[in-house]
Amino acid sequence: MTKVSTVPRPNSLVSILAGAALLLAALAVGVITVSQVAQGPADSSLNVLRRWCPFILQGFMLNILMSVIAMILATISGVVLGFMQISHLAIVRQPARFVTHVFRNSPWLVILFAIMLMVPFEITLPYFGLVMIPGWVKATIGFTLPVMANIAEILRGAVASIPTGQWESAESLAFSRMQTMRHVILPQCVRRMLPSWMNWFALLTLMTPIAAILGVNEALGNTQAAMEAAGSSPDLLIPFYLFLMCIFFIFIYPVSVWTKRLERRFSTT
Amino acid sequence: MFEFIAPLFLALQKATGLNFSPFYNEYDFSRLMTGVQTSLLLIVCVLIVSLIVGLLGAAAQRSQFRVLRFLVAAYIAMFRNTPPVVQLLFFYFGLGALTPQVDMGGWYEPMISSFGWAVIALGIFGGSYNVEIFRAGIEAVPGTTLEASEALAFSPVQTFIHVTMPLALRFSLPALASNLISLAKTTSIAYVIAVPEMTYALSGVWNDSLNVGEMMMLLFIYYISVVAVIGAIMGRLEKRLAVPGLGK
Numbered sequence: 350m351t352k353v354s355t356v357p358r359p360n361s362l363v364s365i366l367a368g369a370a371l372l373l374a375a376l377a378v379g380v381i382t383v384s385q386v387a388q389g390p391a392d393s394s395l396n397v398l399r400r401w402c403p404f405i406l407q408g409f410m411l412n413i414l415m416s417v418i419a420m421i422l423a424t425i426s427g428v429v430l431g432f433m434q435i436s437h438l439a440i441v442r443q444p445a446r447f448v449t450h451v452f453r454n455s456p457w458l459v460i461l462f463a464i465m466l467m468v469p470f471e472i473t474l475p476y477f478g479l480v481m482i483p484g485w486v487k488a489t490i491g492f493t494l495p496v497m498a499n500i501a502e503i504l505r506g507a508v509a510s511i512p513t514g515q516w517e518s519a520e521s522l523a524f525s526r527m528q529t530m531r532h533v534i535l536p537q538c539v540r541r542m543l544p545s546w547m548n549w550f551a552l553l554t555l556m557t558p559i560a561a562i563l564g565v566n567e568a569l570g571n572t573q574a575a576m577e578a579a580g581s582s583p584d585l586l587i588p589f590y591l592f593l594m595c596i597f598f599i600f601i602y603p604v605s606v607w608t609k610r611l612e613r614r615f616s617t618t
Numbered sequence: 619m620f621e622f623i624a625p626l627f628l629a630l631q632k633a634t635g636l637n638f639s640p641f642y643n644e645y646d647f648s649r650l651m652t653g654v655q656t657s658l659l660l661i662v663c664v665l666i667v668s669l670i671v672g673l674l675g676a677a678a679q680r681s682q683f684r685v686l687r688f689l690v691a692a693y694i695a696m697f698r699n700t701p702p703v704v705q706l707l708f709f710y711f712g713l714g715a716l717t718p719q720v721d722m723g724g725w726y727e728p729m730i731s732s733f734g735w736a737v738i739a740l741g742i743f744g745g746s747y748n749v750e751i752f753r754a755g756i757e758a759v760p761g762t763t764l765e766a767s768e769a770l771a772f773s774p775v776q777t778f779i780h781v782t783m784p785l786a787l788r789f790s791l792p793a794l795a796s797n798l799i800s801l802a803k804t805t806s807i808a809y810v811i812a813v814p815e816m817t818y819a820l821s822g823v824w825n826d827s828l829n830v831g832e833m834m835m836l837l838f839i840y841y842i843s844v845v846a847v848i849g850a851i852m853g854r855l856e857k858r859l860a861v862p863g864l865g866k
Contacts, residue, residue, distance in 0.1 A: 450842070451838060451842065454799075454803070454841060454842045454845040454846075455803070455837075455838050455841050455842065456803040456804065456805075456806035456807075456817070456841055457803075457804075457806075457807075458806045458807055458809060458817055459806060459817060459834070459837045459838065459841060462817070462821070462834065462837075463834045463838075466824075466830045466834075467830060467831060467834065551699070555699075555700070555701045555702065556701065556702075556703075557701075558701045558703045558704055559703050559807060559810075561703075562809065562810060569701075569703065569704060569707075583715045586708075586711045586712045586715060587708070587712040587713075590704055590707055590708040590711070590712050591708065591712075593701075593704050594696075594700040594701070594704050594705070594708065597699065597700050597701050597704070598695075598696070598699045598700050601699040601700075602695065602699045605698065605699055
């Protein structure tokens with residue numbers, strides 16, 4: 350098939366450079382204008398940012414930790430939920446469909462509120478006695494649920510996308526339903542699911558800062574605390590928030606470029 | 619209507635302890651109504667802004683100017699790879715501090731309200747996804763179709779308006795539907811800049827009445843219905859626009 354359009358599409362390298370350059374340029378311009386405005390007795394905002402940088406990065410580690418743990422939990426529970434959705438037993442299938450529907454169609458913030466406010470902050474375990482549940486653990490659970498539902502849906506979609514001919518030929522080779530699933534269907538699903546799975550990891554990481562609303566000391570919470578500690582001058586707002594966006598960008602951009610590459614490769618073969 | 623349902627919900631609270639205060643307390647009822655109105659208005663505005671931004675971006679991506687294509691690529695990369703909450707805070711606090719104040723006759727108010735900033739920030743955020751969706755739709759139009767229209771002596775502009783656009787719209791509808799739905803859900807983060815939408819309004823209610831569970835149930839039902847409505851509209855649109863034999 351020939352392409353009529355002569356406009357070249359922006360390749361990933363161009364957009365890497367574009368994104369990074371523009372973000373850094375914006376940061377530089379913001380910092381310079383702001384520090385020129387604040388040429389007073391006060392410290393320049395760049396110095397303030399440099400001083401608080403380790404504190405914000407320390408908060409960012411918690412963002413990464415929360416997203417990695419939530420992704421692991423979501424993958425395990427999502428795969429189980431996905432299998433329940435394609436079960437032949439209505440009693441297994443219907444509740445799984447309901448759970449998936451609820452968590453796929455509710456906003457992250459609402460699910461997070463529900464977990465943060467309705468799970469007790471301490472529980473009594475049989476051997477450990479009274480155990481405090483830290484806020485970030487509850488937030489991680491809150492982030493797990495929507496991703497879990499979406500992974501379940503991705504698995505269901507991937508299984509449904511395998512041509513029925515494969516089920517039939519496996520059956521003619523005397524494979525049971527379990528065996529067909531294990532040896533024929535799933536190996537093909539993993540390939541199809543990988544790009545969406547990575548996409549959800551990126552989305553999850555980008556949503557972790559909302560935990561700051563509920564008092565978890567991650568990057569956004571620490572940024573706001575740092576700005577307050579530095580005298581909550583309005584000049585700090587732009588450089589601090591831009592810096593925060595830069596950190597997330599540097600972490601997430603490689604993931605999304607890689608995802609796009611995988612998508613392109615899997616779609617052509 | 620309020621007079622009619624209030625006794626029902628009071629009785630429900632007496633019988634079961636389920637405290638749906640917005641349905642019998644007049645003040646909470648007004649908060650709920652403000653929340654619903656603001657939230658629906660916010661969703662509609664954000665979706666419209668994101669569609670406009672998406673169309674403009676997709677058009678700019680096809681331009682002959684390298685700089686313009688580069689800027690669109692940078693915009694997409696920036697907004698898709700940074701947290702929407704931080705974008706919202708950046709727009710509201712960072713840029714909001716730079717916008718002029720308007721004299722309201724005695725007091726000063728910022729020119730753009732928190733609602734306005736939420737529409738701008740979330741619209742631009744959602745638009746960055748729409749650009750890619752529209753571009754994919756345009757690219758999905760088969761080259762042979764364009765060659766055929768060229769053979770019929772259509773100019774490039776005529777081809778774009780009468781052939782590419784209508785087909786691209788149909789190709790991009792399914793992805794567009796799922797993006798608009800996720801954008802509608804994302805409007806709940808306008809909570810962080812105190813836009814009195816549904817989540818914010820109900821958090822006020824549960825802070826006063828300590829009925830978190832009931833209000834959560836209300837929130838889940840609200841958002842699931844909103845998603846269902848948007849899904850139904852997009853589904854109907856898809857069916858209405860369906861061209862026999864196109865696609866599968």
